Amino acid sequence: RNGSYFRQVKTQFGPIKVQVPRNRKGEFHQHTLPAYGQHTDTIESTVIQLYSHGVTTREISDLIEKMYGSYYSAGTVSNISKQFASQVENYHQRQLSDKFF
Template sequence: MTQDHSALLAQLDALKSADGGAVFAELIRAGLQALIEAEATAAIGAGRYERADGRTVHRNGHRPKTVSTTSGDVEVGIPKLRAGSFFPSLLERRRRIDRALHAVIMEAYVHGVSTRSVDDLVAAMGVQSGVSKSEVSRICAGLDKEIEAFRTRSLAHTTFPYVFCDATFCGSSDLMGVLG
């Protein structure tokens, strides 16, 4: 328990001396790491350095994983096991962007921000690793599928007593006068 207490005190000192953005990034990193460790403990059947009859396998260190969050890049340690593999359900395999940043990218795309400008937006949020235009396109391709499914959904399940039609008319002109 003293080890955990001293680690918390060290984190508190680091948070006091850091700027605002670094504070949130460190809090997110510490929270993610604690959740990952708790899930690993549940999967193994015993905590770190704990002997238990229900233990299924032993830990074998950590491997680093960089996760891009809305507060910047944070590096967490994924526990390695001596037999088998472990990956936390909190994170997604082969994806370094968390769900909140994923939603920000899709929202920017919906509002008309170009795929190249999304990288500048993400960099302004503190993510140094950046997001490539192809990654933005891949993220938003799923959004295009959802929009198409919404547009082509069936409305036969209910009746509509009134149907309101709305249209926009844009006139055009040429050299001879106004058309339209």
């Protein structure tokens, strides 16, 4: 209703444009990006977490677009996940406690 504005945020994998909603009373606080910060790695860590839990690259791309208003292609998501493939592999190979068996 009050519109939105766009912020340019520098990520590890290049700049993206994020759509931020406006509100009159100042009650909306975005928790994924710092208030006046222009650099974050939150999006990349979100991509890595989703990928390590088995979400496909296209689904991650759609989620990022819905959550942040920015577009990451499935190829970009794949490149991010390849860079952190060892973390994902360690997550999949971890020891599970006996309650899971």
